[in-house]
Amino acid sequence: MDDWQLPWEGGCRCGTVRIRVTKPPLLAMACHCTGCQAMSASAFSLSLAIPADGFAVTAGEPVLGGRNRDMHHFCSACMTWMFTRPPGMDWFVNVRPSLLDDHLWFVPYVETWTSEKLPWAATPARHSFEKVPELPEFEPLIRAYADEGARPL
Ligand SMILES: [Zn+2]
Ligand SMILES: [Zn+2]
Secondary structure, three states, X not given: OHHHOOOEEEEOOOOOOEEEEOOOOOEEEEEXXXXXXXXXXXXXXXXXXXXXXXXXXXXXXXXXXXXOOOOEEEOOXXXXXXXXXXXXXXXXXXXXXXXXXXXXXXXXXXXXXXXXOOOOOOOOOOEEOOOOOOHHHHHHXXXXXXXXXXXXX
């Protein structure tokens, strides 16, 4: 457990909103869905699923945005897409790993929605899904990630 080198600090592009992670991630993901392509203005989004009680906003007040304005949190000053709290799944928060002050170690372990990916887009994820795994499929992925997921350098 200790090799995760917690806690982690991070923040948005302008520094108004700061975040802290104090528990090991459940999963590291890349998502190729067209929604994530739009939200990230890039080929795919990156996420670290953090247990909800291991995540905190330590400065600033993020605002809700995205299609339904019900789960995606942004800095109101620089509009950075920071984290996502999926409705009905309040035990984890999906944090954008590139916001962590130290994130060079991040490697996606699972990739989702490869059915919508740009033809050239590729990640080193060990597990690929055309859509999203069913909920029961996540349990073995989370166990395997705890054993072999990439750690901070
Ligand atoms: Zn900001
Ligand atoms: Zn997506």
